[in-house]
Amino acid sequence: MKKFMVSGGGTGGHIFPALAIANELKATYPNCEIEFVGAQGRMEMERIPREGYTIHGLPIVGLNRQSMAANLKFPVKLIRSIAHCRKILKSFQPDVVIGTGGFASGPLLYVAQLMGIPTVIQEQNSYAGITNKRLGAKAKAICVAYEGMHQFFPKEKVHLTGNPVRPAILNSNTSAEESKREFGLDLNKPTLLVLGGSLGARRINEAIESLIDWAKEKDVQILWQCGKLYYEALETKLGNHPGVFLHAFISDMNKAYACADIILSRAGAGTISELAIIGKPTILIPSPNVAEDHQTKNALALVEKKAALLIRESEIDSRLEADLERLLQDEPRRKSLSEALLKLAIPDATQRIVKLIEPLIK
Structure with a gap:
């Protein structure tokens, strides 16, 4: 045996x-x-x-x-x-x-x-x-x-x-419309999916919190996995904020990916492999608190292939809003990022x- x-x-x-x-x-x-x-x-x-x-x-x-x-x-x-x-x-x-x-x-x-x-x-x-x-x-x-x-x-x-990659991601045939309904999202608004890992990422959460008024002005809805360490405080602070859909953890990631028009994420290896299968325009914000700074190196490997955008955590306040706005307004850029990312999928x-x-x- x-x-x-x-x-x-x-x-x-x-x-x-x-x-x-x-x-x-x-x-x-x-x-x-x-x-x-x-x-x-x-x-x-x-x-x-x-x-x-x-x-x-x-x-x-x-x-x-x-x-x-x-x-x-x-x-x-x-x-x-x-x-x-x-x-x-x-x-x-x-x-x-x-x-x-x-x-x-x-x-x-x-x-x-x-x-x-x-x-x-x-x-x-x-x-x-x-x-x-x-x-x-x-x-x-x-x-x-x-x-x-x-x-x-x-x-x-x-x-x-x-x-x-998890079979649920590989074999997903979930439509954007069906997934948006399940999350209670508006079917007609662009969706920003925010992923900071299962525990959450403090700096990403702070940056997204500061972007809520901008998102409302641009008619963008936010599907936000904030992490279990931050959920309670953010829920208390934001309340039932229109256009912000807060989750401690999203278990049905295939459905969350289906909703997304743009993804904002950490750059862990497993997440990047899933993103390549999904092929959605992505902005990576690597965690600086990992061994050998490997998340930044993972992100740079995609940037070199023109398959993702990279914002370092130290630049998040000065760049995130402007980079998001440019990407929202630039459909050819979103398409080229998606195509390049899909080419990396295995x-x-x-x-x-x-x-x-x-x-x-x-």
């Missing part, structure tokens, strides 16, 4: 690809066994079991880049996690181990490589993190979503597969990854 072990977590950007790969492996090998490894206390420990998979939790934590004192326990937790990975791998004996990122991926892939178990890395970003760069030397295959990734990894191991990414895993099975 074929066995696979998958690790990916911390954020949806790591969990969704891990689940997509696991589900595709299950479809390809119906009798296979799949187990996950995650970090204790992180969202994968709840999300993965809901999908019907067993998950093992490691005591691993990430490095705190703001406080060195907070890292004092890191070496101990890393050593304990490595020891736990060895026990898990000896017990389960997987044919292949796949890592999609997150705190637990590093220890698991490291131990698997020491034990001679084939490993596959799925690097979502345009700039590889330190852990994946180190693990790449011994990985059997490295699946990437951007060109030029051989600068981080051995060239012969790098495969341009794209990032797995809808069969998950299948490509599984095909690379197949030759590694004993």
